[in-house]
Amino acid sequence: MVKSSLNPFQQRRQGADPADHTAQLALAIADEVYLRSLLTDSLPTLAQPYEIGTISVQVGVPLRDHPQYSIDGVLTFEHIHCVLAGSGPEVPPLPEFQTHTEYQSVTHCHSDLSTLAENVAPSEAVNLLARAGFDADHIRQILQLPSQAWHHSWWYALGPEGVLTVPFQRHIRSRCFADGTFTLQFKDDYAQDRPHGFRSQSQNVPVMVHQDSLSFGENLTRLNRARRELNVSQALLIATDLSELEIEGYLRQNVSLSNQRHLQRPLTAHCRLCHRDLCPLHGVDSSPVMACRSFLPAEAVV
Incomplete structure (x- = not known):
């Protein structure tokens, strides 16, 4: 049975937690930091911080196959699969090989030529390479x-556990055409497992707020409908008040759990209690702001 590590999902409500529509509103106004944390702080974790590129959310998404139903939200994020050596402080620099044999050991497999971008404007080509x-x-x-x-x-490449694995060598070429557009192509030399795509792929995660009025099976059915329509295996359930058996049941059905209180902060903004010193409304009792993406209460100050 799952016990101590899941205590946040078994706490009883101490007052009025956001209702379903309020949680949807919280999702709609949540900033990028909160959306990322839904993926990184869930149990089990849906993605590590360095695996997430751009991220966005759609709220109240109807299901095409079941128009009478909708899913509370769909998180769409750029799932990073490989990173350029030395492109960030957490990424190792260029590998060094003492002998040609060492170099050959990590480059003896060769991929086919793939097209990264075809007939794109120069600005788009620059942005694509810069993002990489x-x-x-x-x-x-x-x-x-x-x-x-x-x-x-x-x-x-990022391995199954999200750690950087054996390096691989990438060859990129460009073609410039008379109309000023570019086509970018690449191929890889690698040790054994071919790198998964150029850098990242778009991934969807259905998000649902737990409905206490529904049974475990009914809540799971809603999630499964969304997973089937989006053709994904993962799902995120936002909940606070779950029994120990419900927690274990959702986890065994490949559903990640997130604490519902995580979404309260954007909806409980109070300028007098906020610690964003540079905000012009910082400390103002009469501020008309009721919801704020950047609200920083005292307990969140490190």
Whole structure:
């Protein structure tokens, strides 16, 4: 049985927690930090912080196959699968090989040529490469390559546990056309497992607020309808008051749990109690603000 580690989901309500419609509102106004934390702070965790790129949410999404039902929200995030070496403080720099044999051991498999972008504007090509982690000099080099030349870079793939694995070498080439557009292509040399895509893929996670008036089976049925329509295996249930058996039941059905109180802060903004010193309404008792994405109460100050 699941016990001590799940205590936040078994606490009884100390007053009025947001009702279903209020929780949807909290989702709608939640900033990026909160949306990311829904994925990283869930149990079990849906994604590690370094696996998440851009993120957004749709609220009150109707189900096409069951128009009488809707899901409270759908989180869409960029799931990062591999990172450019040295592109961030947490990413190792270029690998060093003492012998040619060491180099060959991590590059003896070769992928087919893949198209990253076809006939895109220069600005789009620049943005695409910048998002991948290339600096301005490398972007310029890639876009100015001769027709038969390749740009070589080292990358690290994220393994099943979200850790950086054996490095692989990526070759990128560009084609510039008379209308000023670019086509970018790449291929990889790797040790054993082919890298999953160029950098990331879009992933959807259905989000539902637990309804106390429904049984365990009815709540799970709603989630399963959404998972089937979105063709995904993961789901997130926002709840506070669950029994120990319900917690274990949801976890065994591959449903991640998030504490419903997590969504209260954006809805309980109070300028007098906020610690955002640079805000012009900081400390103002008569502030008309009722909800704020940047509300920082005392307990949240580190």
